[in-house]
Amino acid sequence: MQGGTDEVTDTVEVVVTGDDPVDPTDPVASTVTATATPSEVTVGDTTKVSVDVKAEGTTPTGEVTLTGGGKSYGPTSLEGGTATFTVGPFTEPGTVTFTAAYAGSDEVAAGEGKATVTVKAKPAPGDTSAPETTITDGPKGQGRGPAATFTFTSSEPGSTFECSLDGGAWAACSSPATFTKLGQGEHELRVRATDKAGNTDASPAALTWTVDRGKPTVKVLTGPQATKDRTPTVRARLSDRYDDLRARDVKVRFGDRAAAKVRVNRKGVMVATAKPLAPGRHRVVLTVRDEAGNKSTVRFWITVSR
Ligand SMILES: [Ca+2]
Numbered sequence: 001m002q003g004g005t006d007e008v009t010d011t012v013e014v015v016v017t018g019d020d021p022v023d024p025t026d027p028v029a030s031t032v033t034a035t036a037t038p039s040e041v042t043v044g045d046t047t048k049v050s051v052d053v054k055a056e057g058t059t060p061t062g063e064v065t066l067t068g069g070g071k072s073y074g075p076t077s078l079e080g081g082t083a084t085f086t087v088g089p090f091t092e093p094g095t096v097t098f099t100a101a102y103a104g105s106d107e108v109a110a111g112e113g114k115a116t117v118t119v120k121a122k123p124a125p126g127d128t129s130a131p132e133t134t135i136t137d138g139p140k141g142q143g144r145g146p147a148a149t150f151t152f153t154s155s156e157p158g159s160t161f162e163c164s165l166d167g168g169a170w171a172a173c174s175s176p177a178t179f180t181k182l183g184q185g186e187h188e189l190r191v192r193a194t195d196k197a198g199n200t201d202a203s204p205a206a207l208t209w210t211v212d213r214g215k216p217t218v219k220v221l222t223g224p225q226a227t228k229d230r231t232p233t234v235r236a237r238l239s240d241r242y243d244d245l246r247a248r249d250v251k252v253r254f255g256d257r258a259a260a261k262v263r264v265n266r267k268g269v270m271v272a273t274a275k276p277l278a279p280g281r282h283r284v285v286l287t288v289r290d291e292a293g294n295k296s297t298v299r300f301w302i303t304v305s306r
């Protein structure tokens with residue numbers, strides 16, 4: 001390659017004659033403008049960055065490379081002075097700056113421009129499902145206590161709770177919750193959770209229990225009389241306001257021995273039969289305990305005659 005080209009190697013002597021400089025002509029300055037449209041996106045989105053290269057007196061040609069967000073795009077040829085890039089998708093929220101580098105051409109100098117894209121976090125998906133409420137602890141069955149303590153949970157962390165005792169108005173409560181001065185009889189606690197989005201459990205958790213501070217009533221029907229029966233029978237009528245008393249709730253002793261057999265029918269009539277007794281007087285102790293733990297004891301003598 002000899003003269004007439006722009007290339008200069010160290011084997012070529014360039015001889016300058018006269019005052020006019022030899023080509024190349026000085027390239028004109030470029031103005032590089034990068035624009036993101038849209039410039040505000042959400043995680044997972046892509047966007048477009050268009051790069052315009054302008055120069056006085058000419059429409060620049062050549063290539064543009066775009067870098068930003070840890071990626072490189074292009075090089076892409078200018079068309080009509082413009083190159084367009086699709087960038088993303090963006091993986092995390094923040095601000096990403098893209099640098100458009102125009103490589104320049106024979107006539108137009110290289111240049112750079114920057115565009116900024118703001119990436120917003122994805123909004124939390126709308127929570128429209130209600131939490132589920134569970135009472136995890138509380139009084140069971142029947143108890144004597146005028147106070148009762150409950151623990152409860154929600155299927156959704158951060159939930160708030162409301163409690164309703166015995167059909168009363170819902171009131172804010174938190175676990176553990178204690179209710180005091182409970183009267184005798186059946187009680188019901190209902191608990192419902194509301195999640196952070198405001199959804200309330202439409203099927204409250206409920207627990208029923210009975211406060212019973214009354215002793216069972218024991219009325220001896222037959223027993224304290226003299227008998228020739230070596231295995232005498234004692235009969236008593238048992239009742240309790242809140243408990244259906246069964247044989248397991250009853251203990252009968254004849255002297256120092258437990259009864260051979262104790263039965264309680266559905267009407268609350270107890271029949272206890274002694275193990276064989278020696279002739280003489282024997283102390284009978286009849287103890288009845290209701291589910292809440294209230295206890296009644298009846299004592300009398302039975303005489304077994306010869
Ligand atoms: Ca929910």
Ligand SMILES: [Ca+2]
Nearest residue numbers: 132133201203
């Ligand atoms: Ca529920």
Ligand SMILES: [Ca+2]
Nearest residue numbers: 212214240290
């Ligand atoms: Ca009772």
